[in-house]
Amino acid sequence: MAEEESQPLAYVHETVLKRRKNNEEWAIKRREQLDARKKRKKEDLKLAIRRPEEFVKEYRDKELDHIRMKRRLKRQKLSSDSLKSDLLFVIRIRGLKDMHPRTRKILNLLRLRHILSGVFVKANEATLKMLLSVEPFITYGYPNLKSVRELIYKKGCGMIEKQRAPLTNNNLIEQALGKYGIICIEDIVHEIATVGSHFKEVTKFLWPFKLKAPERRLLFKKKPYKDGGDSGNREERINELIDKLN
Numbered sequence: 236m237a238e239e240e241s242q243p244l245a246y247v248h249e250t251v252l253k254r255r256k257n258n259e260e261w262a263i264k265r266r267e268q269l270d271a272r273k274k275r276k277k278e279d280l281k282l283a284i285r286r287p288e289e290f291v292k293e294y295r296d297k298e299l300d301h302i303r304m305k306r307r308l309k310r311q312k313l314s315s316d317s318l319k320s321d322l323l324f325v326i327r328i329r330g331l332k333d334m335h336p337r338t339r340k341i342l343n344l345l346r347l348r349h350i351l352s353g354v355f356v357k358a359n360e361a362t363l364k365m366l367l368s369v370e371p372f373i374t375y376g377y378p379n380l381k382s383v384r385e386l387i388y389k390k391g392c393g394m395i396e397k398q399r400a401p402l403t404n405n406n407l408i409e410q411a412l413g414k415y416g417i418i419c420i421e422d423i424v425h426e427i428a429t430v431g432s433h434f435k436e437v438t439k440f441l442w443p444f445k446l447k448a449p450e451r452r453l454l455f456k457k458k459p460y461k462d463g464g465d466s467g468n469r470e471e472r473i474n475e476l477i478d479k480l481n
Contacts, residue, residue: 376473
């Protein structure tokens with residue numbers, strides 16, 4: 236067998252080699268500077284001193300939130316009979332420092348621990364009372380079949396051994412919900428859209444939907460939607476918001 240002729244090495248100009256070396260050194264130095272800056276910021280946050288006025292304002296805001304909650308529950312009465320659908324999609328739109336601990340607890344019970352997270356709920360007396368209690372921090376409405384299907388297919392994740400897992404494999408669904416006759420994504424869509432007999436088990440399996448922030452930032456005012464704000468019941472118009480955030 237004839238020996239292969241050795242190929243000559245590619246010639247690289249000396250200035251190119253120097254430039255590469257300088258770029259690598261600069262990248263390393265830049266990375267070290269960024270790491271040092273992050274470390275300084277963390278230390279500054281630990282040493283940051285808050286003014287007494289800030290604590291007083293935060294406390295007053297929380298107490299005011301609790302008072303308003305009590306007034307809403309006394310003044311307004313939501314009934315499941317007055318709703319047009321048994322299915323609601325709830326989105327958390329606000330709420331950081333100005334929430335009373337009771338409000339935060341209710342949002343956690345609804346599994347809305349983060350802003351722009353969403354869940355499907357069944358409209359009953361207990362759920363409607365919870366929604367009314369935290370109304371300034373959420374918006375909700377009646378999702379149509381298109382919105383249900385797009386949310387589950389695009390954003391759907393299940394809880395597998397207390398871990399978030401994308402619904403990319405029907406085997407995961409069958410293992411978790413097969414005993415209820417639900418073995419694929421379309422079965423989940425059907426069960427949610429029709430508020431079926433195993434709605435509770437399916438919603439418990441689904442991880443709260445993580446919605447994206449819109450390109451044009453929304454203000455998400457606490458004022459009710461019917462009065463020109465963003466919170467509360469949007470009825471069928473929740474589907475327009477889902478399209479923006481999906």
